[in-house]
Amino acid sequence: MRKIIHLDMDCFFAAVEMRDNPAYQNMPIAVGGQGRRSVLCTCNYPARQFGVRSAMPNHQALQLCPTLIILPIRMQDYRDVSKKVFSILHRYTPLVEVVSIDEAYLDVTNCPLNGGSATYIANAIRHDIYQETQLTASAGVAPNKFLAKIASDENKPNGQFVITPETLHEFVRTLPLEKIPGVGKATIEKLHQLGLYTGQDAIDYGETALTARFGKFGQLIFERAQGIDNREIVLYRERKSIGVEKTLIENIIGFPDCWQTLKSLTPELQRRIAQKKAFNRIKKLGVKIKFADFTQTTVEQQAVGLDMGVFQALLEKGLARDRTQAVRLIGIHVGLETINQEQQLRLPLEQTTSE
Template sequence: MTKKIIHVDLDCYYAAVEARDDPTLRGIPLAIGGSQYGRGVLSTCNYEAREFGVKSAMPTARALKLCPNLTVIPGNMEKYKLVSKQIQAIFSRYTDVIEPLSLDEAYLDVSDSNLFKGSATLIAEDIRKAIESELQLTASAGVAPIKFVAKVASDINKPNGICVITPEQIESFVEELDLGKIPGVGKVTKEKLNKLGLFTGKDVKAYDQRLLLKQFGKFGQSLWEKCHGVDKRNIETSRVRKSVGVEKTFNSDIHTEAECHNAIAHLYPSLLSRLERASSDKKIIKQGVKLKFNDFKQTTVEHKKRTLDKLFFNELLEEALKRQNGRGIRLIGLSVGLDTEKSNKEQISFKW
């Protein structure tokens, strides 16, 4: 049976919630993020701000240079979580098969729904109407028979729009799709693909599959399948957490090994706390250290480790510092990889 998948994505969620609750923030360039005087970055911004080139994850200081009239306010995560629960409640009226990706987006499988005579398009439209009328927020939706196409489609008619890709349209849609639009294809990977003359799904379909697998491994296989309109993934109503991490961005760069060791000592208790919440038995398979330098390039060193060892982070740090090349360090992160080969009762459910 052909599946009916809906991907719903709220439009500039944090900023939209703030503008909804404060009329003075409506119709002006608005962003949620940290201060320009530290190492603040934007978590999101509205479409008025995007017209100036402002975007998510951009340093606040740079955003203000692009848009001097930008209003930047700190986020209120507790409020966003509360509204997210209200959004989840709306989703639950239409199906029990829901895979949340974040506070403001989710996949819904409505293949077995009898609502609107089984029309996924009408269900998606009704979800959008409910969100707007009850929460005064807008959402965009993509409807397709497979997950990744539904996600791509939800972005096509943003903001406050819907895009439907029928089973008959899948092949042509994917063939014309820019590879950078496919989830998982980041900037670096896209550049590598482009150097091989691969720009669209059609290009990948015409490429030698063996070469693609040799050059990109497991990802190459996934890309090959997607470009042939294949995505076998089901909607996951619970998600297995594969890692837990903490990180700190410094107000000013640090440079020495001693400063890095001190940062690790301060981060370690936070990592333990998060690990405790995420996994009761703390079974891990690896530890890692991430450094981000003052040129915004970053490096990560990870090694297998079956028991959590604070001193092992220091060893990983020493290896990572060999790549410093005199650069200042703006961020340090610690992470542990979790053993996902567990029984269902030990899996960590995504919490809204």
């Protein structure tokens, strides 16, 4: 059995605001856009007592809680805290899956720290996070991802919950089906209509009947109801190329026109490479040509930077592959050197969802 931890910061954006301005501690606050049509990113527990929730439109939240203070989003500050949190997680294992800015899965099956106990590891991580950021996190410990995710919610905020291989079956037997990630409002209504409320109900109903009713998702519900989830931790997926292409309004023919088009694409390519800070990772250049009959060809050559001479040679070579046809699309791209595993694991994805 694997040992998976789901770690989730408690009302993250709002928690950062309360930390930085203790006067907010006992007041209902939220973080979100400032326009009337904006929605809240997250809110603190005093606000939740009024029924305010994340993703709620501002005007609705203010109706429920007229004293609610909606603070502007300070994304750079949240990102800085997030980086610190993820650096703590990586002290325990390199197997960290970034779910969002404040949420991660860790596979600690082979982690030797804290006596190899996932429960103690989760405790230690939450302790470290509090010591170093003055923020609380909740954790779920389980033999797989979906159970760890459900578990992290059980004793929120500032708590943790453990599902062991021994308690797993009892836990899923009584598990309300709406707690299975992916089971939304529409699905749960259908399940309830069939008289299915718990994991045990789904098992009794049977795999064949569930699949007939819900397709592939029915099979997933059947698996989850038995506590099965074989999904691995997904590490940061690295970008291996960056490109720009343009479908022409009218087909063009001949090198000069194609070259003009290609040159017009380079500022955007440069911008995208700069955005990914990838200039020093360029290892090859490529040109893609799609002909009028939709056949396409790609030519590439090794290079250490953007080199218009190389692009020119590649375009000539590509066009030479079919001189009879007009061209309907031209694209250029760079192939990138992959960063080693150690480095890429230190790059949390930048997402903005928070709970």
